[in-house]
Amino acid sequence: MDERLLTGTMKINEKNHLEIGGVDSLDLVEKYGTPIYVYDTLYIKEKARAFKAAFENRGVAAQVAYASKAFSCLAIYQLMAKENMSLDVVSGGELYTAIKADYPSEKIHFHGNNKSDAEIITGLDYRVGCFVVDNFHELNQLNKFTSIRKQMMNVLIRVTPGVEAHTHDYISTGQNDSKFGFDLTNGQAEMAIELTRKMPFINVMGLHSHIGSQIFETEGFNLAIDKVLNKAKEWKKQFDFKLKVLNVGGGFGIRYTTEDEPLPIETYINTIIDEVEQVSKELGLEMPEIWIEPGRSLVGDAGITLYQTGSQKEIPDVRNYLAVDGGMSDNIRPALYNAKYTGVFANRVSDQTEKMYSIAGKCCESGDMLIWDLPLPEAQTQDILAVFSTGAYGYAMANNYNRIPRPPVVFVENGVDFLAIERENYADLMRLERSLI
Template sequence: MYLHGTSKVNDKNHLEIGGVDTVELANKYGTPLYVYDVALIRERARSFRDTFKRLNIDAQVAYASKAFSTVAMIQLVEEEGLSLDVVSGGELFTALQAGFPPERIHFHGNNKSYEELDMAIKNKIGCIVVDNYFEISLLEQVCMENNETIPVLLRVTPGIEAHTHDYILTGQEDSKFGFGLENGQADKAVEQVLSSNYLTLLGIHSHIGSQIFETTGFLMAAGKMFAKLKEWKENFGFIPAVLNLGGGFGIRYTEEDTPIAVDKYVEAIIGEVRKHADKLSIDIPEIWIEPGRSIVGDAGTTIYSIGSRKEVPNIRQYLAIDGGMTDNIRPALYQAKYEAVLANRVLDPVEETVSVAGKCCESGDMLIWDLPLPKANSNDMLAVFCTGAYGYSMANNYNRIPRPAVVFVENGEEQLVVQRESYEDLVRLDIPLKTKVID
């Protein structure tokens, strides 16, 4: 059993996080329940931020809010002095509602709408990461109508494949994201932006994938980006103020995962950028990175209540929980793996191997296969670790199941930060058919 952050087993044999008994939380707020270890979030954020500071490098660490975005989470990001990466109007609106400084917001996305760009420009956000030629034209139009200028980064695809799941690879040449470095698209985009009266080119951005456990991919991407920057310096006199190497830093979900320490990623990136900047005889650009999962992933734990049991003789024991793909779609979508314990009987001896089934009407709604557990009973509580990233943010109402509540815990105190949805919430936006008048 591997416990993350402040998690421990208390004298009641219950899982405790942030000094708070998770069984008591589940009894108070119901299950499924997302529980976040705030101290661990702070630790992760500071690890990134403080490494740049220790090495005296100008940088922005922008939390990738797609991993987990709520008003309370964005306020926590602001408390820790990070910047913020948003990818939609909804994430931008959430950040603004949280009072996050707009000048520290970076807006990503491959199909930003006129309305989204207009919201960004009107609120004077810090930077837009431009993804395609259509967006260059649309953004210029929005800026002209608002009589504003905006700093931009160009997202490029450096042709580097990270070692991760195919569905979440984004840096390879064949990608829906960004301008290709090798096919001339990025060169044309640079010319367009440099000639614009409304866009100020800060530099370039790449994102090579997710759940990355080594530094090689980042270093190769930096090398390819600097090779192109050398051409742009010679051809256009362009010297970047910013180099953004994205995110994708891995975390430990199971014993099969072997991530490296946060500071090792940062130190390697800094060393590579410094080497290439020296070769190009330019100052080191400000380095931006975008950790999301690596800040919140292992800080989140989901608590479920166990319900029915099914035995398939000589094959498998199924345990059903009161959640599943509605609160954590990653196993169905990515075949993601997790570890779990009984939250109310953590240290009881293992007696069986079970497979944990969700309650959705889908045979693919399986949360964990072949999980060793004590003999579990109905109403025991299952704690699934490392659900802090892409659990709540990808939650859905399939089968009309309400989304869970979210609780933050820190130093023995709890705070409800997202209320549980009700059945009334599910139909709140529904519009009944008009009654037909029969002659």
């Protein structure tokens, strides 16, 4: 196998088994069953520290917020709080989890393109650090509730800078035709800034943009920074607008397969800092505080999913199907937008590859395919397949299609495993149901 896929503490141990966090993956399977999500928490911590250190080493004021839509649960929020990270939430459910984790309220950034009144009020009650305002409706509702309560609230105005990241259409968010943010080119963003001048309890700290996800270059960030800062210069003259915070979002890419070549964390951050410094100086603007929102790049390649293999179907001269005991119920990304993954047999990692397999899920959909062409040793009964880089948007997007319970989540570090989320059972699936009879 290509050892570039062995991130963090992953290694091949003396038993030819995949090991993560100092724990043999076969021991995890014996203890928790399959499928199972496994997270290398030391690697997550190291990445969080690397993002923060990249700013600290340059002496630049910054906030690094974990974009928790990638993977939300009580334990990961507690881990991020211990690492002194800020937190990006996008719903009442994520905010509720943060509250239960006793996350410092001033470090929470509340996103979302359709916040309900109840969600806005909860954010105000908990006194979150800021709202990232996405549209006029939200701005008006936030003005209404802050005025009634006479409560000041910090906000960032989210803008779409007209920059498209080189990514899939469904995860590209910075272009003009997007459900997110105020358009930077058609006057909507100016209208939002002007409206806030008449809102006594709304404090506009700055601007937010996010150009997409799984980005392997820095050009898109530079283009977005240039466009946003040039607008800030115009608004300074027009509205006496002071840009204290520039949030450039996240989207930093990770390796899913050997074809992916993500940049080092320091490269992304140094490029962003250089561009903000240079353009701010050219435009006569004060250097703003820089905020970023890594999500996938913190947890994505720190996670693997372990499956047990089952049935096989060989179609001569066409394809060899190998089924596993999970699929689109625990990883919908391949079906949703053709996401690519790779994997190995965790119980015999270094064995010679002999055959090409297409890894099929167990859901009743022909599109439930996890990996189309994966070279593996000859498959045996009940092999354990490890699929790499499933830490982002695996559990977060898991579902109960075909009444399949969601897998457990286990954290591993220094030879110790911790059950962060229990496996669902059939009774859990029916817990909220009521009998008609």
